[in-house]
Amino acid sequence: MTVTVDEDRFRILGDLMTDTRLDAVAARRPLRPVPAHLMPALDDEGPITELPEPAAPRAAVDDVLFGRTAVRDYEPTPITAAEVAAIFAAAEAMDAQAWPGERDAGLGLELFCAAWRVTGVDTGLYRYLPGRNALRRVANLPAGPEAAELVMQSEFAQAAALLLITGNLAGAVERHGSHGHRLLLSRAGAAGHAAWLAALRLHLAGSVFAGLLPHVLRERAAADGYHRAPLLAFAAAHPAADLAV
Ligand SMILES: Cc1cc2nc3c(=O)[nH]c(=O)nc-3n(C[C@H](O)[C@H](O)[C@H](O)COP(=O)(O)O)c2cc1C
Numbered sequence: 001m002t003v004t005v006d007e008d009r010f011r012i013l014g015d016l017m018t019d020t021r022l023d024a025v026a027a028r029r030p031l032r033p034v035p036a037h038l039m040p041a042l043d044d045e046g047p048i049t050e051l052p053e054p055a056a057p058r059a060a061v062d063d064v065l066f067g068r069t070a071v072r073d074y075e076p077t078p079i080t081a082a083e084v085a086a087i088f089a090a091a092e093a094m095d096a097q098a099w100p101g102e103r104d105a106g107l108g109l110e111l112f113c114a115a116w117r118v119t120g121v122d123t124g125l126y127r128y129l130p131g132r133n134a135l136r137r138v139a140n141l142p143a144g145p146e147a148a149e150l151v152m153q154s155e156f157a158q159a160a161a162l163l164l165i166t167g168n169l170a171g172a173v174e175r176h177g178s179h180g181h182r183l184l185l186s187r188a189g190a191a192g193h194a195a196w197l198a199a200l201r202l203h204l205a206g207s208v209f210a211g212l213l214p215h216v217l218r219e220r221a222a223a224d225g226y227h228r229a230p231l232l233a234f235a236a237a238h239p240a241a242d243l244a245v
Pocket of ligand 1: 068069070071153207208209210211232
């Protein structure tokens with residue numbers, strides 16, 4: 001069976017965007033760029049790790065979509081920096097293609113990477129720099145058993161890497177009213193699932209989940225929950241041998 005994933009995806013997202021416009025009209029709220037004082041704090045000092053070209057997909061969407069299932073048991077084998085690049089590029093492209101107006105207004109999603117076992121990337125917390133396909137280090141992260149203290153469910157600390165999606169709730173609410181929160185959650189869901197699909201196409205596995213414990217990103221990435229609010233995460237790894245497809 002052939003599924004026109006891209007067509008369906010963009011039709012559904014188009015409907016969501018229409019809702020956004022109607023919502024703004026109903027609220028009699030002109031859409032304006034986000035003022036500077038509502039932007040999240042910048043972290044522009046950490047060292048940069050350049051990523052290689054994103055790994056090319058190893059399977060078609062049609063071949064992996066129906067086998068997609070949340071996987072929480074992982075092999076300790078590292079994933080590659082090229083695979084991380086592909087997963088993050090997919091999340092970024094999803095948002096860039098679907099919500100260009102929000103991004104032009106200053107409301108880009110921010111993508112963070114908790115890297116534990118990524119070849120060529122030291123263990124740590126990084127912010128993804130989409131324009132240059134690179135990671136900027138923002139904080140240290142514990143590895144091994146201590147990593148479990150970062151997450152509500154310890155199994156996600158066994159992943160090779162986490163994609164952590166944050167958004168500017170302050171700016172979104174200023175721009176859209178309460179709909180801004182709903183819109184951020186939709187965007188994070190779309191980006192997280194695009195990342196998941198990219199991982200599946202590399203024969204990796206994982207799950208979206210609710211993210212790190214709030215204090216972890218607050219202490220390490222200035223995520224105050226308002227100007228930078230954690231939204232969703234995706235755990236990526238090689239699946240445990242008995243789950244591999
Ligand atoms: C917004 C959101 C948050 C989620 N948070 C968690 C979570 O905190 N922990 C978890 O184990 N799974 C979480 N999940 C994953 C779901 O539990 C998973 O999709 C569900 O187990 C269905 O599994 P399936 O994809 O295999 O059908 C979350 C999913 C969504 C959409």
